Amino acid sequence: MAVLLEVTGLVKRFGGLAAVDGVSFAVAEGSIHAVIGPNGAGKSTLFRLLTGFHTPTAGTIRFAGRDIAGLAPHRIARLGLAQSFQITTIFPKLSVREQVIFALIAQSTASWRMLSGFPRLGGHRDVMAEAEALLAEVGLTEVAERRAETISHGDQRALDVALALATRPRLLLLDEPTAGMSPFETERTVTMIQRLAGARRLTVLFSEHDMDVVFGISERITVIHRGRVIAEGDAASVQADPEVAEVYLGSAA
């Protein structure tokens, strides 16, 4: 399988402290890849580097054959790297449909149309159709007219993912997608991730604390501790790794 995302020697220092300290790994196109590690391991910083909200101190990030290290967030998004946030990040006062439409046009010149009426969007009937399809795909058709702040937490998470999908990404970055979810909601989310990866041929890179989820769906797992990669492999090999066991037991103690 081709490599979609390749991180080499990535370093991020804040003052003297290296939050990410020489991380290298590769994500294969079409795979579901997990990044795990104890609290404070550097996962969030790593994700912020990948999405352009932090600028790396050193190292390269190659995405689809291009070095994206240090690019502005919206440029990275336009190359096809989308993220869903750890804390649900939607647009509270816009309707569910409005924000899906917005996400669909955010990258295009359509967002510059100042005089064509919304929601007719001038000649953009295809955008409207795409919005409906996306709403159906994540199960939000029923609540499409509601303001996002008024829908349930589970629906908001689904909306969050729908917004990321609307950018037609090649790689979807999920930061702890099941954090704070009930077992039922977790189940729904896991199913959705697997379905998306299959149906859309999407590459998924996610961080997660729930080890059942991690070992259940990941094809490859990268373990990070104190800003460094300490292990990588499939579920079985990571579970068998003594260093990983020590880190997790050590941090639990």
Next chain:
Amino acid sequence: MTQRAYGGGISMVGVGIAALLLVAAPWVVPTSWLLVLENVLVLALFATATNLLVGWTGLVSFGQAAFYGIGAYTVALAWLHGIAPFSLAFVAAPLIAGLIALFTGAIALRARKLYFALLTLAFSELFYVLAEQLYDITNGANGIFGAMVPALLISPRIGFYFTLAVVMVALLLLYRIGHSPFGLALQAIRERRVRAEALGLAVSHHELAAFTLSGAFCGLAGALYVVHDQTAYPELLNWVKSGEPVIVAVIGGISSFAGPLWGALFYQIAHDALVALTRDWQMALGALLLLVVLFRPGGLVSLLGGREER
């Protein structure tokens, strides 16, 4: 397809009635009222243009009077120095104001939130000081008076119709902009800037475009002010003047397009009545603003329809 009413206090019937009343006004009401209505129209445009930033994009600018004043001075200076005829100056006013907004916006938008507000305020005061100090060009604190407007427009009825027509076209444009895909992008920026950027929106370019557009329409309002009063003076550019459209928009309701329109009507009439009857205009305005901010953040519009949609 979305069928939701995007009007929010604006219905086609309401707009029709308002238009009819305004068109009939010169034949029905005394001239003094006509002048009040002209003030309302100019203020409505000023506040709506400002609300493109405050209400739509979530950018609190305390410097829009700079562009209002530049619009006014464009017309006045063109006449004073014989640079251009009124018609040309009037068309140039929003363009020049927009151009200056483009440059000041590029600087001010480097800051966020409170610091953005303070930077716009500083620009407003800077232009105010320049208008006051460059005596040889602007007549300084005295301002510019004179026959800078064609005689035709000074006739109350024709002047009123001219103002009405320009304001209506400008409001229509602003309405379309606010409800276009671009307007949607601005609202997304207001709601969650970081997420809008993560979704691939060129956020800073959109903010700068909004700032430039707002400045241009504020400049147009300033040029209309000159048609109305045939004068331009430094206080048109200072921060107190900059606060006015923000206050009008907040009193009316910043989260709907109609808010600043109602705000302008209410503000101007309350102002004129209180100034004529008592000397407590400031006290009343302060108290009203206080009550709205604390208890009715949706503004007057939220009292009218209860809808806080735009």
Next chain:
Amino acid sequence: MNFASVAIEVLSALTAAANLFIIAAGLSLVFGALRIINLAHGSFYMIGALLMASLFALGRPEILFWPALVLAPLLMAGFGAILERLLFRRIYHAEHLVQLLLSYALSLMLADLALRIWGADTRSVPTPAALAGVLVVGGASFPLYNLFVITLSLAVGLGLWVLLRHTRFGWEIRAAVEDAEGLSLCGRNVPALFTAVFALGAFLAALGGAAVAPLQAIGPGMDSAILVSAFIVAVIGGLGSIAGAALGAAIIGFFQAVGTLWLPTWAPAFIFLAMIMVLVIRPSGLLGAAQRAWAEED
């Protein structure tokens, strides 16, 4: 232009800067601790000056000056405490538009109230006899009162430094800025602490007004005139930093002195340009907490 006239210009610019420091320090203190921007701060300053004038009207100036200089700011501090309880307390966590508008609304009401109580005429306060003289140095005569205002501002700066760095009150303020919830869990009465900080801010504004009273005409319009200057000083130095307010005042004082001497037309514009440049290059001001307010995101 001889030495004497230059020296006098410099002294009067220094006096204005010293007074601005006292006022801006209050603005900055309140912002640093409570995170609110108070557009009514200029009104507190004006009321301080007007109270001073009223206290004077009670009797003989040579006796009344010193008590009035303390009493006027104290009265304003009490009034400030009431305003904090009634109004400002509600908006500590509100968005900045609400803070700006609420305090602006208050400033409008206070301006009207002051007009009602004190009228539209300007008043003057005589210089106390002890400070009415001049100090002659090298052929230039320096009014003693100006020197007094400069000394007062140094005393205020020193007093604030001791208060914030070396007392329990100061420690609690700094702790509250970091973590108000944690401090209240420690059994501290945080709301009362905030009221005290706000009252102190009002005290400083009024002290500035009272101290400047003998130097200028007192009346309507003082409030908005000082507000913009005080903001420029506080912002250039860094909102929340007392030392920054001192630095900002010094910079503005320098610009004013240089401007009035050589470029009277451009002096006011320079000051705004200075503020714009500082905000663009160092958004949190010269001595402000680095990047904090700047990077603030939704």
